[in-house]
Amino acid sequence: MSNLNNNLIYRFGTVALLWAISFMAYGQKPAPLLQNAYHRPSVSLNGQWHYIVDPYETGYRNHRRWEPFDEFVNTKASAAPYWANAKKTAPSQRIEYDFERSPTLEVPGDWNHQQDELLYYEGTLWYERDFSIELQPGQRYFLYFGAVNYRADVYLNGQKAGYHEGGYSPFNFEVTELLKSGLNEIVVRVDNRRSAGRVPGLTTDWWNYGGITREVKIIPVPDVFIQDYMLQLDPEQPAIARGYVQLNEAKPGQTVTISIPEAKLSRTFTTDTAGRAAIVLSAEGLKRWYPERPKRYEVVLQSGRDTLLDQIGFRTIQASGQDLLLNGQPIFLRGISLHEENPMRGGRAYSREDMALLFGWARELNCNMLRLAHYPHNEHAARLADELGLLLWEEVPVYWGINYTNPETYAQAEQQMQSLVQRDKNRASVIIWSVANETPREDPDRLSFLKSMAGAVRQLDTTRLVSAALDRTEDKQEKRVTVTDPFAAYSDMVSVNEYIGWYGSTPERIPQMRWDLSSHDKPFFISEFGAGALYNYRGAREEIWTEDYQAWMYEETLQMLDEIPSLRGMTPWILVDFRSPRRNLPNIQDGWNRKGLISEGGFKKEAFYILRDYYAKKAAQYRYDIKN
Numbered sequence: 001m002s003n004l005n006n007n008l009i010y011r012f013g014t015v016a017l018l019w020a021i022s023f024m025a026y027g028q029k030p031a032p033l034l035q036n037a038y039h040r041p042s043v044s045l046n047g048q049w050h051y052i053v054d055p056y057e058t059g060y061r062n063h064r065r066w067e068p069f070d071e072f073v074n075t076k077a078s079a080a081p082y083w084a085n086a087k088k089t090a091p092s093q094r095i096e097y098d099f100e101r102s103p104t105l106e107v108p109g110d111w112n113h114q115q116d117e118l119l120y121y122e123g124t125l126w127y128e129r130d131f132s133i134e135l136q137p138g139q140r141y142f143l144y145f146g147a148v149n150y151r152a153d154v155y156l157n158g159q160k161a162g163y164h165e166g167g168y169s170p171f172n173f174e175v176t177e178l179l180k181s182g183l184n185e186i187v188v189r190v191d192n193r194r195s196a197g198r199v200p201g202l203t204t205d206w207w208n209y210g211g212i213t214r215e216v217k218i219i220p221v222p223d224v225f226i227q228d229y230m231l232q233l234d235p236e237q238p239a240i241a242r243g244y245v246q247l248n249e250a251k252p253g254q255t256v257t258i259s260i261p262e263a264k265l266s267r268t269f270t271t272d273t274a275g276r277a278a279i280v281l282s283a284e285g286l287k288r289w290y291p292e293r294p295k296r297y298e299v300v301l302q303s304g305r306d307t308l309l310d311q312i313g314f315r316t317i318q319a320s321g322q323d324l325l326l327n328g329q330p331i332f333l334r335g336i337s338l339h340e341e342n343p344m345r346g347g348r349a350y351s352r353e354d355m356a357l358l359f360g361w362a363r364e365l366n367c368n369m370l371r372l373a374h375y376p377h378n379e380h381a382a383r384l385a386d387e388l389g390l391l392l393w394e395e396v397p398v399y400w401g402i403n404y405t406n407p408e409t410y411a412q413a414e415q416q417m418q419s420l421v422q423r424d425k426n427r428a429s430v431i432i433w434s435v436a437n438e439t440p441r442e443d444p445d446r447l448s449f450l451k452s453m454a455g456a457v458r459q460l461d462t463t464r465l466v467s468a469a470l471d472r473t474e475d476k477q478e479k480r481v482t483v484t485d486p487f488a489a490y491s492d493m494v495s496v497n498e499y500i501g502w503y504g505s506t507p508e509r510i511p512q513m514r515w516d517l518s519s520h521d522k523p524f525f526i527s528e529f530g531a532g533a534l535y536n537y538r539g540a541r542e543e544i545w546t547e548d549y550q551a552w553m554y555e556e557t558l559q560m561l562d563e564i565p566s567l568r569g570m571t572p573w574i575l576v577d578f579r580s581p582r583r584n585l586p587n588i589q590d591g592w593n594r595k596g597l598i599s600e601g602g603f604k605k606e607a608f609y610i611l612r613d614y615y616a617k618k619a620a621q622y623r624y625d626i627k628n
């Protein structure tokens, strides 16, 4: 064989080998999400992490071929990838990064608010820290992230644990083989660039906070452990709580015990060949969860060496004709929309305290409900809402013009929905899964996209309602408003973003509008309306951006909406002013969307009190007995 041929075979073989290795190293997706990671004992990796800003991806890609080092570099032999976390060992050694001498950022936390020069940064940033752990025999270990926006590539001791996409979803990797007793090094590459195929896509009306925005921890579990469970009242037979427990292994004949000690309930079930045990419990003696009496029970799940605790409230939610029934009784949702942002500190909200601040304001507003817009919020939100008695609408960022024809975009959207349902499906507060916000109704691809999303959610959870925030249809001549979006037919509650008097007209127009919802025999919900106002800017009510204009808009809108017979609730836009790179009017917006009822400094605007009083009236109108 000629040298040339030999050379080609050699080259081809090398390429194939590298490709095979790269696939192993590069292709690892997260392990199935642990149910109730919240209550599992863990080792926290929160705190100060070193960081390197890397806009040109020097630590990630070959500078000529622009390929990720993941695909062809053996970390042991090369210091180039930043995850090698190389340290100089000889005087002449050239290494052009050094985590140890780099500054630090707090985790959890977005990078935008921790360093002035990172306020608008969108790109790659590397995080690194050391930690110590003592491994126990017979245990498995998972590395858990509450959320990283948007893509995370995670390396433990120089090896790739895996990658994850989706900026608001929890994920975990099994790292039993990568961890060692004693000192370990973790490096995370975070990339928060907007892109057309991502979810959300290129544009949003909120800040694209980057970084490890939620907690990081290592969770030990026994060899055989409780991977997942669900326990909810059966909406059709509310005297029964149903669900399942799924072990991580497909092991039949394993026993699983569920107890609710306070109710003196305890039953043992046996797993089938899939390692799954169907659960049926009598719920007759259980007090129901209501916003006014958010009763939760401690539930203990035990199988083999694994024991898990949860706090679960029991309630039903149904749409029946034009009514929403909570525990079988009609309810009106006195809501408000919310972004996951703590304006007082600045940046993404991530802690229980952050959520307590926001929820406290919502309670002052006489709310019994919140719309967590437009993406999954941190887990404290649903946990705290369970505790305080606030109902929740939870959503994924299928927002405006994402790519409705790209199968990868769909897979990403469904994945985000699945992990949200997986995380929050045992929370009494969550009553609505929203699959989208303001998506183009005329686009048939979008309709198939949303229908598939709704189908996927219903497969995972049959105990809650599915909806999406749609656009209204306005006949300008006739002054008639309808909902013609075909997705309304697939939604359990017809929800629209309204904005008459703000977008396309002024508030004088509001009293002239007639709503025609005769084609929808479903509960009707206003998922948004609002007007921008700068706190303490006062003037004539016709003067845009004044508190007076916003207050006028609220008065007119509430009067108009109150006339709609099927209206069963609303979440006006929005509780607090929030940062948005789209809002550039000097001295008024300065980078903030001003539709908040509260300013970024925590001051209440006039419209806050108008909505508060309206909600007090609605609460009196929709009284129900707390029977059980």
Ligand code: GCB
Pocket: 205, 374, 437, 438, 497, 528, 573, 593, 595
């Ligand atoms: C909307 C969007 C929301 C925006 C809001 C606004 O309809 O759903 O994300 O922030 O309008 O202020 O324009």
